[in-house]
Amino acid sequence: MDMLQKECFLRLGLLLCVSFGFLLHPVVTAVIPLGSKLSVVDNDFWVSSNGDFAFGFFSITDEPNQFSVGIRFNSKSIPYSQQTLVWIAGAHVKVSNMSYFQLTPQGELVLFDSLHGVIGWSSQTGNRSVVSAVLHDNGNLVLIDTKQNIIWQSFDTPSDTLLPGQSLSVYETLRASTKNPQTSYYTLYLNASGRLQLRYESNVVYWSSESPSTANLTAFLTTDGSLQLRDQKFKSVWSVFGEDHNDSVSYRFLRLDLDGNLRLYSWTEASQSWRSVWQAVENQCKVFATCGKRGVCVFNASGSAECRCPFKVTDANNCLVPYEHDCASGIDMRRYKNIYLYGIYPPDDPVITSSLQQCEQLCLNDSRCTVATFSNNGSPQCSIKKTNYITGYEDPSLSTISFVKSCSDPFAADPGLKKSPPRKPSPQRLCVRCMVGAASGTFVIFAFVQLGIVFFIRRRKSSIMGRVALAFAFPNSKGLMVLSFAEIKSITGDFKNRIGPNMFKGVLPSNCLVAVKDLNASIEERKFRSAVLKIGSIHHKNLVKLEGYCCEFNNRYLVYEYAKNGSLDKYLDDSTLCKRLTWRNRIEICSSVAKAICYLHSGCREFISHGNLKCENVMLDEDSVAKVSEYGFAIVDGEATYCGFSAVKDVGDFGKLVVTLLTGQRDHEQVCEWAYEEWKEGRIANVVDKRIEGGAITEELERALRIAFWCIQMDKDKRPPMEEVVRVLDGTLNVDPPPSPFQLPCNPQENGSESELESVV
Numbered sequence: 001m002d003m004l005q006k007e008c009f010l011r012l013g014l015l016l017c018v019s020f021g022f023l024l025h026p027v028v029t030a031v032i033p034l035g036s037k038l039s040v041v042d043n044d045f046w047v048s049s050n051g052d053f054a055f056g057f058f059s060i061t062d063e064p065n066q067f068s069v070g071i072r073f074n075s076k077s078i079p080y081s082q083q084t085l086v087w088i089a090g091a092h093v094k095v096s097n098m099s100y101f102q103l104t105p106q107g108e109l110v111l112f113d114s115l116h117g118v119i120g121w122s123s124q125t126g127n128r129s130v131v132s133a134v135l136h137d138n139g140n141l142v143l144i145d146t147k148q149n150i151i152w153q154s155f156d157t158p159s160d161t162l163l164p165g166q167s168l169s170v171y172e173t174l175r176a177s178t179k180n181p182q183t184s185y186y187t188l189y190l191n192a193s194g195r196l197q198l199r200y201e202s203n204v205v206y207w208s209s210e211s212p213s214t215a216n217l218t219a220f221l222t223t224d225g226s227l228q229l230r231d232q233k234f235k236s237v238w239s240v241f242g243e244d245h246n247d248s249v250s251y252r253f254l255r256l257d258l259d260g261n262l263r264l265y266s267w268t269e270a271s272q273s274w275r276s277v278w279q280a281v282e283n284q285c286k287v288f289a290t291c292g293k294r295g296v297c298v299f300n301a302s303g304s305a306e307c308r309c310p311f312k313v314t315d316a317n318n319c320l321v322p323y324e325h326d327c328a329s330g331i332d333m334r335r336y337k338n339i340y341l342y343g344i345y346p347p348d349d350p351v352i353t354s355s356l357q358q359c360e361q362l363c364l365n366d367s368r369c370t371v372a373t374f375s376n377n378g379s380p381q382c383s384i385k386k387t388n389y390i391t392g393y394e395d396p397s398l399s400t401i402s403f404v405k406s407c408s409d410p411f412a413a414d415p416g417l418k419k420s421p422p423r424k425p426s427p428q429r430l431c432v433r434c435m436v437g438a439a440s441g442t443f444v445i446f447a448f449v450q451l452g453i454v455f456f457i458r459r460r461k462s463s464i465m466g467r468v469a470l471a472f473a474f475p476n477s478k479g480l481m482v483l484s485f486a487e488i489k490s491i492t493g494d495f496k497n498r499i500g501p502n503m504f505k506g507v508l509p510s511n512c513l514v515a516v517k518d519l520n521a522s523i524e525e526r527k528f529r530s531a532v533l534k535i536g537s538i539h540h541k542n543l544v545k546l547e548g549y550c551c552e553f554n555n556r557y558l559v560y561e562y563a564k565n566g567s568l569d570k571y572l573d574d575s576t577l578c579k580r581l582t583w584r585n586r587i588e589i590c591s592s593v594a595k596a597i598c599y600l601h602s603g604c605r606e607f608i609s610h611g612n613l614k615c616e617n618v619m620l621d622e623d624s625v626a627k628v629s630e631y632g633f634a635i636v637d638g639e640a641t642y643c644g645f646s647a648v649k650d651v652g653d654f655g656k657l658v659v660t661l662l663t664g665q666r667d668h669e670q671v672c673e674w675a676y677e678e679w680k681e682g683r684i685a686n687v688v689d690k691r692i693e694g695g696a697i698t699e700e701l702e703r704a705l706r707i708a709f710w711c712i713q714m715d716k717d718k719r720p721p722m723e724e725v726v727r728v729l730d731g732t733l734n735v736d737p738p739p740s741p742f743q744l745p746c747n748p749q750e751n752g753s754e755s756e757l758e759s760v761v
């Protein structure tokens, strides 16, 4: 059985367990009175008067004790395993086994989860004089008022299925079930000019009805098995028919399937199965991203579509290209005929007109290019793909040629080998660029600062010990001020002005403001001095600069440049200050912080970890530009470690920071899980901090959330390097929809918290 079919069967198979839930207590009633109740434990359900449809709880996921409520086929002539779901309340709302569903005395349908004490879904018809509900013979659940007016009906909120007699109006959608995250982005949509469209996410249209361009049309499924577009006078302006259009068929439905194809199904008595009698996209391989990241879509010998991975360089679900941005010993371009490869997100890879050779060369010269496809349908085109998984399709009739990059290094290219370990920056190499920077410009500046201090000391000689002046007289070769404890006390006014945990405001004699951090932890003098010198040599516009330090007896202080506007946590916690964090600001802060961390990790060649990235350590200057502070040192059990953390810890902390900044909520664990759930279910607008005036820009939000969810993957191998994070935020690199971040890999010990600590000191 091929992969695509398997998914469909899986779905039908799941209905088997669904049906058992319904076996026990059918309540056959045309009219459902107010106060009627169904519960998971009682296994009861409402049935239409002809017995064809039933409404009740069922379990659609593999997870135990997760239930949804909805409508399914119930006819005796259809075996349980084929009693397909046709509607789900709230599309994909899941509740616990302690849940019930009620038509309340106030006339509202409510799905209540007692275990969590929450309302999972409601029809929101509480004050609209509803007197009863009816499950109609056509599968429509309707709420009516005293005058028999329809107040609410399930036909108005379709999930993935249309039944005969049901319509889809402009802007309404059918959404493929989200069971498989790879395919949950498919929707059927009726646009304002009367075109029915199949779309991937919201921007890729891979099928469109060839209907006349007319406003105010409605899509309608007829009982004799035809999908029509009708105008306001109910006249059909466009239609398609199932191949059994004129046959007598008892049951039909139209469904947007998991594989992204729209199909019309008929019940066939003879074979006791649902048969597809029409599908929108003839060639399944032409459904956008139908193979997702699982490889290339091909038709097998028996004529059904299948996803194949030409390289077998796979992790569980992905088909990866044998190239990882760096080849020690040259690059090979493998050539594949009749294969078209393309990017999924964003889908519009740059397309450049060129010859076959130019196309190959373009990819070869771009270190981020992983594959390229050359096609020539009248005009030659080259499509460059920059993600490391493969998707596309193969067809003997295609004249396209694809190039797939691989390292000529026989080991790296060996498809049998497992993924090469993530590259780590070498700690040995010295950062020439930074040292040059430190030795020139900054030294001069610091010389002035220090002259100022000498002057200051002279003036206040009486109050400060004599040897203070002596210390200032010998500026450090990196331009860092070396201060005594007495000087620290002096510039902070005896630690009078506390501005954060162990952080004090100070004033240099030059009137320059500084922030003085008391490390308040033990660290050997030699290690501290050598670490401070390294940190002092780093210059990046998004890093708070280290201006000086104190290392006297057991005192360890760091003196940083002062960020006037304070740290990010203050902004997020304060309702007035928060208004200043516009959407643009927030996105720029994400990007700035990413650049700063990236610079620490690899910009200076010498790896420096942050170790403690959080809102409190992100400062905003006068122009609200973010500067990361307190990098390099992290305190563990009262011991200061320099660069003691792995890059993946910083990446994870960064992901949490992004979620915090976008949601405005500082309680990480739950916020991340909640945000992921909302994102997965397509409700990303919910995630955004409501205090942002004008809201978010959807595309940027999507990108930022995706990369954040990649960053916080519990499986640390899945976390991206900071360079990629920066490029995604800049919009120059595609990012795939992330898997659930909260799943541990099979070997959990590799992900214990200890592994975040590296003995670099």
Ligand SMILES: *[C@@H]1O[C@H](CO)[C@@H](O)[C@H](O)[C@H]1NC(C)=O
Residues within 6 Å of the ligand: 065, 096, 097, 098
């Ligand atoms: C309901 O689910 C919980 C776990 O979520 C489980 O412990 C309990 O046994 C279940 N109860 C029933 C009646 O199935």
Ligand SMILES: *[C@@H]1O[C@H](CO)[C@@H](O)[C@H](O)[C@H]1NC(C)=O
Residues within 6 Å of the ligand: 191, 192, 193, 194, 195, 197, 205, 208
């Ligand atoms: C509807 O879709 C068609 C083609 O698929 C497109 O030409 C048209 O502009 C769309 N109309 C609107 C209002 O977006």
Ligand SMILES: *[C@@H]1O[C@H](CO)[C@@H](O)[C@H](O)[C@H]1NC(C)=O
Residues within 6 Å of the ligand: 215, 216
């Ligand atoms: C479409 O319907 C709306 C409201 O029903 C109406 O205002 C509009 O004029 C209609 N447009 C056309 C082109 O018929």
Ligand SMILES: *[C@@H]1O[C@H](CO)[C@@H](O)[C@H](O)[C@H]1NC(C)=O
Residues within 6 Å of the ligand: 241, 242, 245, 246
């Ligand atoms: C159904 O039958 C009618 C005449 O009986 C015919 O005109 C029509 O083309 C048939 N439809 C299809 C889809 O075969």
